[in-house]
Amino acid sequence: MKSSLPYHHVTHTLFNISTKRHSSSTTLDIFRNVRSAEQVHSFNAAQLKAADDQTQGDVFPWLKGLPEVIITGRANSGKSSLFNAVLGRKDLIKTSSKAGKTRRLDFFRVGDAPGKLILVDSPGYGDRGRPEWGLLFDSYVQKRKELRRVYITFNARHPINVRDQQMLAHLSRTLFEALSTSWASSLESGNPRLPRITQIQPVITKADHLPASTTEAQLVVDRLKKEVHNAVRDALEGSETGRIGVSSVELAKLMCLSPLVTTLKMNPPFGIENVRKNIVEACSLTG
Ligand SMILES: Nc1nc2c(ncn2[C@@H]2O[C@H](COP(=O)(O)OP(=O)(O)OP(=O)(O)O)[C@@H](O)[C@H]2O)c(=O)[nH]1
Numbered sequence: 343m344k345s346s347l348p349y350h351h352v353t354h355t356l357f358n359i360s361t362k363r364h365s366s367s368t369t370l371d372i373f374r375n376v377r378s379a380e381q382v383h384s385f386n387a388a389q390l391k392a393a394d395d396q397t398q399g400d401v402f403p404w405l406k407g408l409p410e411v412i413i414t415g416r417a418n419s420g421k422s423s424l425f426n427a428v429l430g431r432k433d434l435i436k437t438s439s440k441a442g443k444t445r446r447l448d449f450f451r452v453g454d455a456p457g458k459l460i461l462v463d464s465p466g467y468g469d470r471g472r473p474e475w476g477l478l479f480d481s482y483v484q485k486r487k488e489l490r491r492v493y494i495t496f497n498a499r500h501p502i503n504v505r506d507q508q509m510l511a512h513l514s515r516t517l518f519e520a521l522s523t524s525w526a527s528s529l530e531s532g533n534p535r536l537p538r539i540t541q542i543q544p545v546i547t548k549a550d551h552l553p554a555s556t557t558e559a560q561l562v563v564d565r566l567k568k569e570v571h572n573a574v575r576d577a578l579e580g581s582e583t584g585r586i587g588v589s590s591v592e593l594a595k596l597m598c599l600s601p602l603v604t605t606l607k608m609n610p611p612f613g614i615e616n617v618r619k620n621i622v623e624a625c626s627l628t629g
């Protein structure tokens with residue numbers, strides 16, 4: 343079995359892709375009782391189909407309007423494991439070495455009831471994904487007002503592939519359409535307000551699989567960062583971003599954040615505090 347990288351190696355990589363710093367006291371506050379997190383709901387493709395016949399709106403459960411973040415990524419890229427780590431739990435969420443474990447949207451409340459925010463785990467895409475899971479994810483991203491940020495995982499061991507590019511393209515167009523619609527309605531209301539951009543946060547998981555040389559590891563991270571950004575930029579080029587007064591290049595920069603790097607094969611797991619801070623910031627809960 344391949345041994346884990348030395349701690350300093352991944353630390354170095356993480357520092358080099360410098361991420362925004364946030365007040366850690368608020369983060370600690372929100373995640374202080376992280377172990378009290380609970381699953382508060384789940385929603386599967388069959389429920390979506392049944393509900394869609396009744397309404398065109400948000401069909402997902404009302405969770406007191408708490409801010410939500412959702413995670414996506416290729417099947418088996420480590421989405422559910424990452425959320426377990428963020429929640430300081432080993433197996434609140436079921437994980438598996440076999441792709442296709444998560445088959446529905448699962449909603450987890452962070453903190454004691456009524457909670458501060460909701461993490462939404464979702465099924466993976468790619469060869470082991472299913473079309474109905476894609477519809478479920480799409481419906482959530484298109485309709486959910488509480489959505490604050492979309493996390494997308496990339497296994498450090500695998501280069502980005504065409505399915506990742508398709509997902510990034512689809513996601514950025516969907517988020518742009520939502521932005522454009524809320525801009526149009528704010529114009530109509532006679533009270534134009536710059537809409538909030540729902541951002542995409544890439545997360546490189548399984549960083550223990552990055553090459554052992556720091557330079558090579560950095561190259562992998564930089565390449566992924568560039569490819570993800572380019573996929574978003576190219577997708578937005580085909581959208582009429584001028585409608586909201588920005589170029590596709592500008593919007594891509596605003597919409598797609600720099601990747602975070604994590605590995606759970608260290609004790610304690612690496613990069614998790616940064617993911618927590620990022621979630622807290624996405625939910626506008628920083629003090
Ligand atoms: N080496 C390594 N393996 C990891 C890491 N994180 C998760 N894994 C493993 O990756 C496998 C898949 O993890 P999951 O969290 O179930 O992945 P998922 O993306 O939720 O998978 P699906 O629900 O099937 O789409 C499991 O065997 C985990 O133990 C990590 O940081 N390093």
Ligand SMILES: [Mg+2]
Nearest residue numbers: 421422443444
């Ligand atoms: Mg999963």
